[in-house]
Every structure is written in C-alpha cells, then in structure tokens.
Amino acid sequence: MTDSPKKDDELAGTEQPFVAHLVELRDRLVKAFIAVAVVAVALGIYPGPGALYDLMAAPLVAHLPKGATLIATSVVSPFMVPLKVLLMSAFMIALPVVLYQLWAFVAPGLYSHEKKLVMPLVVSSTVLFFLGVAFCYFFVFGRVFAFIQSFAPASITASPDIEAYLGFVLSMFLAFGMAFEVPVVVVVLARMGIFSIEKLKEFRGYFIVLAFIIAAIVTPPDVVSQLALAIPMCLLYEVGIWAAQIFIRQSQAPDDAAGAADTD
Numbered sequence: 001m002t003d004s005p006k007k008d009d010e011l012a013g014t015e016q017p018f019v020a021h022l023v024e025l026r027d028r029l030v031k032a033f034i035a036v037a038v039v040a041v042a043l044g045i046y047p048g049p050g051a052l053y054d055l056m057a058a059p060l061v062a063h064l065p066k067g068a069t070l071i072a073t074s075v076v077s078p079f080m081v082p083l084k085v086l087l088m089s090a091f092m093i094a095l096p097v098v099l100y101q102l103w104a105f106v107a108p109g110l111y112s113h114e115k116k117l118v119m120p121l122v123v124s125s126t127v128l129f130f131l132g133v134a135f136c137y138f139f140v141f142g143r144v145f146a147f148i149q150s151f152a153p154a155s156i157t158a159s160p161d162i163e164a165y166l167g168f169v170l171s172m173f174l175a176f177g178m179a180f181e182v183p184v185v186v187v188v189l190a191r192m193g194i195f196s197i198e199k200l201k202e203f204r205g206y207f208i209v210l211a212f213i214i215a216a217i218v219t220p221p222d223v224v225s226q227l228a229l230a231i232p233m234c235l236l237y238e239v240g241i242w243a244a245q246i247f248i249r250q251s252q253a254p255d256d257a258a259g260a261a262d263t264d
Helices: 003-043 051-060 077-093 095-109 114-147 162-179 182-191 198-200 204-218 222-252 256-262
Strands: none
Touching: 003 051, 003 077, 003 095, 003 114, 003 162, 051 077, 051 114, 051 162, 077 114, 077 162, 095 162, 114 162, 114 182, 114 222, 162 204, 162 222, 182 222, 198 204, 198 222
16 A cells, blocks of 8 residues: 555646646647747738739849749639749748747756757757848849849740749759758767868868769759858858868856866
C-alpha cells in the first residue's frame, strides 16, 4: 500500500511536464496561426489578392511587349493563384511573430550562453532571408526579364501563364533567400567546431567554385541571374567568417571562457 502513492507521484512528476510542454506547444502554434490568419484577412481586404499578384508580376509585365499580358490556362487559376500569393505574403509578413513563438517555446530550455547565440541567429537569418527576397525582386527580376526578352524573336508574343510565373517566382525567392543565409551557416559551422576559422578561410577558393555551380543549377540559364546569385554568396561567405569570429567569443560557455582566459 505504501508503494502505490510513490508510483503515482513518479508518474505525475514525469508525465505532467510532458503534457504541459504539449499544451504550451499547441498554444504557441495557435498564436502563430492566428497571426498569419489576421495578416491574411487584412491583406484580403486591402490591397486584395489580385493587387498582390499584380505587384508580384510587375517586374515581368514591365518587360513584356506592348499590349501583352499574362494568361491563365486553367479554369481555377484566376482564383487559386492570387489566393496562393495572398497566403504566401501573409506568412512572410507574420514570420517574425511565428519565429518569436518558436523562440519563446525553446528559450526556457537553453543556457544563457546558448541564448546569446540562438536569438541573434534567428533574427539575422530572418533579416537575411528577407534581404535575399528583396534583392531578387527589386534588382534581379528586372535584369533577368530584360535579358530574356531581348532574345525573343519578333514573330513571338510572350504571354506567360500566371501559375507558371508563380512557380518561377517562388523558386527564385527561395533560392535567393537561402543563398543569403550563407553567413548564418558559416557561423553555425564554426561555433559547433565542425570547421575552424582557418579552415573556412582555406576553403574560400572552393566555395567560390561551389557558389557558381549552385547558381548555375538553381537559376534560369542566363548569365545575369547566375552572377546575381553567385557574387552575393561569395561576399556573404566573407561576412560569415568575420561574424563567426565575433559570435564564438560572445557565445562561449562560462567554463570555456574561463579556461580560455587561463590559457591566455
């Protein structure tokens, strides 16, 4: 009889924290979903799904022949494609809230020196991703579409499909957004001790070749977009090496920092 309460206490002590974590995770996910839904409703009211798609298509439309427009080859495309653009825009705008909910769930289980590393990486990776998307939209698209249209024969009227264009834009946004994450990857590799700063510097020449190979694979087969992706990747690699040296000093555990001070 005396063992039964003890077993119940043990079960209560082990299961309750797990259930509490699940409840907290559910609450965080609900808050993130609500943030995305609120932004989606706001964008649906103004400027609306159609206007959002027009904004996304503006770089291409500006370089189409006079009078040419995008076309819809599917019956539901005029409805579904702008709706997808609306949801994508809502998620990107609400991304800081989504990442904050993720951070609020994970942060209590981290040490103070780990928080010094994780929080700056979350913020910087978000900012870099948005910079990559903005760079692609405002700088790359105009030059790529102008370059492509310059090769179009006079007997052809270009009328791209709206769904195909959406797929192209999403793939380009993802490619440039992920490419701009190079500094974060370099910092993580250096901080985890997978590569030392010296090794990363020695790998510089190989990374340049790798950057041009990646650019040739993920971008359209034109020189403009390939250079627009490869050159920033090479520059961001240098930024990553510089940032890694700072992060390693700032995010050391107290014991490691004390040991490094003793060795000095």
